[in-house]
Amino acid sequence: MTGPRGEVLQGTLDLIVLKTLEALGPLHGYGIAVRIQQVSADLLKLNQGTLYPALLRLEQRGWISSKWGVSDNNRKAKYYSLTRSGRKQLLAETESWERMAALMTRLLGRAEGA
Amino acid sequence: MKSLRIFASRLLGIFKKRKLDGDLDRELRAHIDALAEENMRRGMNEQEARRAASREFGGIEQTRESYRDQRGLPFFETLAQDLRYASRMLVKNPGFTAVTILTLALGIGANTGLFSLVNSVLLGNLPVRHPQELVVIKYTDDRSQQREEDFSYPMYLAIRDKNTVFLNVLTRSGVSFNASYGGQSERAAGEMVSGNYFETLAVEPFLGRLIGPEDDRIPGAHPVAVLSYGYWQRRFGSDPAIVGKNIILNENPIRIIGITPPGFYGTELSSNPDIRVPMMMATVFRPVPANRLQNPRHRWMTVLARRKPEVTVAQAEASLDILYHQILAAEVQELGASVNAHDKERALASRIRLEPGNQGFAHLRTEMERPLLLMFSVTGIVLLVACANLANLLLARNAKRRQEISVRLAIGAGRGRLIRQWLTESLLLSVLGGSAGILVAYWAKTALLGFLPANYSANIHAPMDFLVLGFALLASLITGLLFGLAPALQLSSTGVSIALRADSPSIASGERFFSLRSALVFLQVALSLPLLIGAGLFLHSLRNLRGVNMGFVKENVFLATLNPSLNSYPQERIKSLYEDLLARVRTLSGVRAASLTTSSLISGGWDQESVKVEGYQPGPDENMSPNAAVVSPGYFATLGIPFVEGRDFTEQDAASRPKVVIINETMAHYFFGTKDPLGKKIGTDDDPKAPPDREIIAVVKDAKYVHLSEAPRRHFYAPMAQEPRLFDMTLQVRTSGDPEKIGDLVRAQVRDLDRNLPLYATTTLEVQIDDSLAEERLLTWLSSLFGLLATLVASLGLSGVVAFSVARRTREIGIRMALGAQPGDILQNVVSHMAFLVALGMAAGLAAAYGLSRLLGSMLFEVGARDPLAFAGACFLLGAVAALAAYLPARRATEVDPVVALRCE
Numbered sequence A: 001m002t003g004p005r006g007e008v009l010q011g012t013l014d015l016i017v018l019k020t021l022e023a024l025g026p027l028h029g030y031g032i033a034v035r036i037q038q039v040s041a042d043l044l045k046l047n048q049g050t051l052y053p054a055l056l057r058l059e060q061r062g063w064i065s066s067k068w069g070v071s072d073n074n075r076k077a078k079y080y081s082l083t084r085s086g087r088k089q090l091l092a093e094t095e096s097w098e099r100m101a102a103l104m105t106r107l108l109g110r111a112e113g114a
Numbered sequence B: 001m002k003s004l005r006i007f008a009s010r011l012l013g014i015f016k017k018r019k020l021d022g023d024l025d026r027e028l029r030a031h032i033d034a035l036a037e038e039n040m041r042r043g044m045n046e047q048e049a050r051r052a053a054s055r056e057f058g059g060i061e062q063t064r065e066s067y068r069d070q071r072g073l074p075f076f077e078t079l080a081q082d083l084r085y086a087s088r089m090l091v092k093n094p095g096f097t098a099v100t101i102l103t104l105a106l107g108i109g110a111n112t113g114l115f116s117l118v119n120s121v122l123l124g125n126l127p128v129r130h131p132q133e134l135v136v137i138k139y140t141d142d143r144s145q146q147r148e149e150d151f152s153y154p155m156y157l158a159i160r161d162k163n164t165v166f167l168n169v170l171t172r173s174g175v176s177f178n179a180s181y182g183g184q185s186e187r188a189a190g191e192m193v194s195g196n197y198f199e200t201l202a203v204e205p206f207l208g209r210l211i212g213p214e215d216d217r218i219p220g221a222h223p224v225a226v227l228s229y230g231y232w233q234r235r236f237g238s239d240p241a242i243v244g245k246n247i248i249l250n251e252n253p254i255r256i257i258g259i260t261p262p263g264f265y266g267t268e269l270s271s272n273p274d275i276r277v278p279m280m281m282a283t284v285f286r287p288v289p290a291n292r293l294q295n296p297r298h299r300w301m302t303v304l305a306r307r308k309p310e311v312t313v314a315q316a317e318a319s320l321d322i323l324y325h326q327i328l329a330a331e332v333q334e335l336g337a338s339v340n341a342h343d344k345e346r347a348l349a350s351r352i353r354l355e356p357g358n359q360g361f362a363h364l365r366t367e368m369e370r371p372l373l374l375m376f377s378v379t380g381i382v383l384l385v386a387c388a389n390l391a392n393l394l395l396a397r398n399a400k401r402r403q404e405i406s407v408r409l410a411i412g413a414g415r416g417r418l419i420r421q422w423l424t425e426s427l428l429l430s431v432l433g434g435s436a437g438i439l440v441a442y443w444a445k446t447a448l449l450g451f452l453p454a455n456y457s458a459n460i461h462a463p464m465d466f467l468v469l470g471f472a473l474l475a476s477l478i479t480g481l482l483f484g485l486a487p488a489l490q491l492s493s494t495g496v497s498i499a500l501r502a503d504s505p506s507i508a509s510g511e512r513f514f515s516l517r518s519a520l521v522f523l524q525v526a527l528s529l530p531l532l533i534g535a536g537l538f539l540h541s542l543r544n545l546r547g548v549n550m551g552f553v554k555e556n557v558f559l560a561t562l563n564p565s566l567n568s569y570p571q572e573r574i575k576s577l578y579e580d581l582l583a584r585v586r587t588l589s590g591v592r593a594a595s596l597t598t599s600s601l602i603s604g605g606w607d608q609e610s611v612k613v614e615g616y617q618p619g620p621d622e623n624m625s626p627n628a629a630v631v632s633p634g635y636f637a638t639l640g641i642p643f644v645e646g647r648d649f650t651e652q653d654a655a656s657r658p659k660v661v662i663i664n665e666t667m668a669h670y671f672f673g674t675k676d677p678l679g680k681k682i683g684t685d686d687d688p689k690a691p692p693d694r695e696i697i698a699v700v701k702d703a704k705y706v707h708l709s710e711a712p713r714r715h716f717y718a719p720m721a722q723e724p725r726l727f728d729m730t731l732q733v734r735t736s737g738d739p740e741k742i743g744d745l746v747r748a749q750v751r752d753l754d755r756n757l758p759l760y761a762t763t764t765l766e767v768q769i770d771d772s773l774a775e776e777r778l779l780t781w782l783s784s785l786f787g788l789l790a791t792l793v794a795s796l797g798l799s800g801v802v803a804f805s806v807a808r809r810t811r812e813i814g815i816r817m818a819l820g821a822q823p824g825d826i827l828q829n830v831v832s833h834m835a836f837l838v839a840l841g842m843a844a845g846l847a848a849a850y851g852l853s854r855l856l857g858s859m860l861f862e863v864g865a866r867d868p869l870a871f872a873g874a875c876f877l878l879g880a881v882a883a884l885a886a887y888l889p890a891r892r893a894t895e896v897d898p899v900v901a902l903r904c905e
Helices: A012-024 A029-040 A048-060 A084-113 B002-015 B017-041 B046-057 B060-071 B074-092 B094-123 B153-162 B197-201 B229-236 B279-285 B313-338 B341-348 B363-410 B415-451 B466-492 B496-501 B516-547 B571-587 B635-639 B665-672 B739-753 B765-772 B774-808 B810-818 B823-859 B868-894 B898-903
Strands: A064-070 A076-082 B134-141 B166-181 B184-193 B224-227 B246-249 B252-259 B275-278 B302-307 B350-356 B557-562 B591-597 B627-631 B643-646 B660-664 B681-683 B694-700 B715-719 B729-735 B759-764
Touching: A012 A029, A012 A048, A012 A064, A012 A076, A012 A084, A029 A048, A029 A076, A029 B017, A048 A064, A048 B002, A048 B017, A048 B046, A048 B060, A076 A084, A076 B017, B017 B046, B017 B060, B046 B060, B074 B094, B074 B415, B094 B363, B094 B415, B094 B466, B094 B774, B134 B313, B153 B166, B153 B302, B153 B313, B166 B197, B166 B229, B166 B275, B166 B279, B184 B246, B184 B279, B197 B302, B224 B229, B246 B275, B275 B279, B302 B313, B313 B341, B313 B350, B363 B415, B363 B466, B363 B516, B363 B774, B363 B823, B415 B466, B415 B774, B466 B516, B516 B774, B516 B823, B516 B868, B557 B739, B557 B765, B571 B591, B571 B729, B571 B739, B591 B635, B635 B729, B660 B665, B665 B694, B665 B715, B729 B739, B739 B759, B759 B765, B765 B774, B774 B810, B774 B823, B774 B868, B810 B823, B810 B898, B823 B868
Parallel strands: B184 B275, B224 B252, B627 B715, B660 B694
Antiparallel strands: A064 A076, B134 B302, B134 B350, B166 B184, B166 B246, B166 B302, B224 B275, B246 B252, B557 B729, B557 B759, B591 B627, B591 B729, B643 B694, B660 B715, B681 B694
């Protein structure tokens, strides 16, 4: 799944976006994209356009909400923020992601050991 | 909940499309602007910065597309697109559209109409609470295996009080009333019910109260009645004040205590009693025999029980059977020495059978099940034939649309998307057809109910409820898929290059030998032939029934029934009333003969009476109960039944004179062989020791008595004057002109004699016979109609295929003719393939009909299920129609002018 460019796994993007909004509070699409790029240190190559359908999907599920506002440099921008059920979802997904990661680590570690 | 919100948000997305698109554009522009600014801050010039920003962002158009997919409901949007396109196509081909929708409306309509009947007659439950807990209690005689449902009152009581498996056990029995109120009397259908009847069925009163256990304790002491909602509406104009008032039933004042709810008809779909009275009133309303509530040998009531929910039907049956045998054994014990061992054994050789009671006694259901299901399958087959035909039409149209398809494919349409669009088109057609079909269904249902005798159809409303509408929708969808799928698949398998190239019909080679279109023709023929054969069998059977020698003259006989005994008159008054009536009617102008009888011909019922015959020793279990009727002098003359020997009853055969009897030929042969029966005696007395005392004074020819299809029956007639008790009798009047016209005169005479005496069941003998053939007529008409319809549709399909192939081969035919082929050769060439297909289809149809026609066996009269006439006739008809259907378009091939044909491109 992860090529050399580090494409984003389906579903992972949701988690990343939720985590970003939790860490930084309300943010517009551009801000989210910049933050992801920073954090991943460009390991993760994201077509920024794909962010928007993901944002819509999260909003449809009620995990984030959006509001038009004014950005730092006085532009109109749509701000996304985490809702309460989004916070719950983030917790649940973080947990399941950690379980999965731990499992993969164990599995791969053993496979190498053999 | 969450998925609902997503759906709502997506649905909103469809409608607020423009605003949301604008929002998205603004958001994306802001994003790219921000990216570009960032780049400019890093030192790029504006143009570079913008280009880099776009690159980083990815495809804006893709983003928009996938955003829209996420936002809206792509499935519905595509559907809307397809529907728009499909409607445009349909409007552009009005002829095709009209034919298709009409075909579908007829096909789906006929199916839906029949389904509404199936739904209410075969699937409908009694309108009571938890009908699935109800069971009908029946028993079978071990030897005859015949199911019986009549119980005696003592047996009912024992079952009700000693069983451990039922919550409640009800019993009921029919009764007739002469009902008078406000100086007007009329006949009303009645029912005597046990005190727990309404409690068992869990029915609540509409007004007042219903009969309860406290109304059913002492014989003859509960003069109360409950009216049905319909009767209350009809007779009392829905007057609520009627509750508490008295009505006169058979000369007894009876207080009306309540009204049953609308829609409640009791325990049998085919009857709807107007008035219900407590069972204990049997001593008043059916006074003879006087001990009918005590004597275990009088079996006259039917029994329905509500099972305890935790008890299964099988457990209940097993448990009840044990109890039943204990009761029987006790009954036999009580009879003591008066019955011999053989009869005792026979009385015990019987077994309880429980049947589902969710439809009550379900007599109508039992009777109608086979004809209804048969007709339902027939309409199903007709719909299949129609589907095959429509598929063929679509295939022909596809051929014209090939170019369109290849262009679509060439510019990148997916095959799945194309199939989907084509299916949308056929589904749109079928749903339109189905909607029109609902109207057809309503009409068909009404027409079908009109075919049934009125007393059957009274309770069958067959409403167009959600189940029926759901059926119509489902039938439409399945139909649409059936006729749309094959053409859609075929169309989408068209190759781009082939289709683009093959845009001229002349290049297309001849049909593949067994193409899809040929297969459809084969299918239509194979399906239509069995329908035609079925129709032929029914036609032949009905013709036999109509042509049967009835043994009497059915024309110009007026019939009417009256029952003065219900008014509790003494026997002398009843007898003189009957005699006066006869004398008066005979003097009316236009009357050629008149007489009275206890049994009206071909009315569906008849009395049987056990006899002893002088000099005849019956074997064990021999049936010694011929049909019997009590008649007045002039009976045989009225009906035109000829005498073989002897004389008719006369006024001299009075009660005080020696008893006489007339027998029919079959009875004479059965008991006396070749010996002359005149002067011999038969006895009808219950007492086994009494010697036969009725002298045979005549032998008459046989007739049909109960139904036209019956085998010859033994029958004897006794004179009215010598009968100790008379009840209802049917007046039969032979007229010189139209028998209907005598009705009012007869009614006036009856009114004049006794104004409290309603005359009912007035009809003519011809109508009565016609009514007795209602089911046969219905089956014959419908099967003929549908058989011809299927044949017509199939031959239209065939015609279309031939025309199509001729059109495609015009150039080839031109070449052949230019090379010297004769018109005959061309015709043969064009038609031979079709002829082979039709022959193949007919062979398959014959095989199917041969296998299936056995199922009709018991519905046919004097026609073998493999009646060669029906088989040959159907083959001939279908063959002739098919030949004509193929010949007409094929002839066009022979008229091709080679020069024109070669130049035609």
